[in-house]
Amino acid sequence: MHKIAVLLTCFNRANKTLSCLENLFASIPEHTHLEVHLVDDGSTDGTGDRVRKEFPQVNVIQGTGSLYWNRGMHLAWETASKHDKYDYYILLNDDTFLYPNALQEMLQCALIKDNNVVVCAAFCSEKTGEFTYGGQTKKGHPIVPNGTIQECYNINGNCLLVPKKVYDLVGNLDPIFPHAIGDFDYGHRAVAKGFKLITTKRYLGTCESNDYLPKWCYSHVPFKERIKALYSPLGNSHPKYYFIYTKRHFGLGLALKHLFSIHLRLLIPNLWKQ
Template sequence: MKTIAVLLTCHNRKTFTLNCLDALYKCQLPDNIAIQVFLVDDGCTDGTSEAVHEAYEKVNVIQGTGSLYWNRGMHLAWATARVAHDFDYYLWLNDDTLLSNEGIIELLSVESYANEAVLVCGAVNSSKTGEFTYGGRSLSDAEVVPNGQLQYCAKINGNVVLVSKQISNAIGLLDPIFPHAIGDYDYGLRAMTYGYKIITTRKYIGVCERNCSLPKWCYSKIPFIKRVKALYSPLGNSHPKYFFIFENRHYGLSIALKHFLSIHLRVLFPWLWKF
């Protein structure tokens, strides 16, 4: 019997979290596969933990500090799972993502067809338009849209990602230096530096709506002080400190410095950029 630790983190999205778990537990599984869920409740005040305990008593709920955000919450879930059991796979899952019935089977099939240890990135689309929302991307950040074939990627969105024990042991976990964003991109690029390939699923394996709005610090209508606070918030997506660490690690000092300056320039003069 092979085992999968499903990793989630949540903060005050009770309905999303319950719907995500409902879809997960409806997934078809091969006879030799069992799943165990590790969910970080990062300071929820909306009764998420209680609702999860009532509906899914087998879920391992881990209490966070309330300031972990996505990446550090996922790191805690992963670290807890590794201590609990020697799992064969670790599955990242966003709580706003609804897996299809065959989602896990497709992830495992892609990993098996690759005939080597690979990172498998699940492609998801919009339930409203059917268009690609999250999944694998090229080095230029272009979307790698499922076409029925195995396709290689260079970057990953962390909505649905299957990591084998071999890769987890070799690379480690998501880097907790990043609070919220960037950690998923960082992990995919780290995997490639270790010689592992990233493959996307051959079809969409779930639905997740795209967050279309840019961070507040990009908009001239937002007052300057609020733009600065938004930029340096963990939810700002390009927090200068962490984005610099990420780019310096993967693209070099000159690129990191260039974007460190351009990010602050955009905060000062957001009207110079076209959306």
């Protein structure tokens, strides 16, 4: 019997959250006990209440309204780890919709590698069938499923399976990051402890991609708005947190280079392709 904790954080997209949970509970393999810990980070659309009503087995944790993705997931993970001892933790985005075989596939991949891995599920677009999220190469190219287990350099946190032996050495997501970067950081921390990052042999569900650049990258956006967008917790390359991440894993030189290039792009967006 595998005991699994599924971790989610949500904010103001109740219908997607409920659809995500519906698919999740439809994908539970045999001989598996699954418990869900979901942070409702101050939703005003009734997400938390609707989850409690339609999925009373879910442990809904009330957030502060300022946790965003990474800190919300950290809280869910911290709560789960204090609640019980689990064989696996699964990080799941609430806009990610699993196929019925998804959890079984992830468990099989982990067991093949003796649980010395973080398993990153691959997802495609429901509209096009093309890759959207999952593992990436060192150059940032997507690792498209090909029927075999493939190693990754970076992992998207849309759906990750973390075995207990990985959690025992690597721990939780680092709450220093508010929204983005925490999944990439976790992957590199796991590798530093001797674990591998792998992606699944096939697509395990659908998740639509956000193909647009952050607001601060566009020249038509007024400069003050670009500054505000860059330094927002939702800015994917927030200078402070991206500097911490880059220095931690790649050294001070590259961190300083990226710090300069981010601000150069802020000042002169037309230097980059838009």
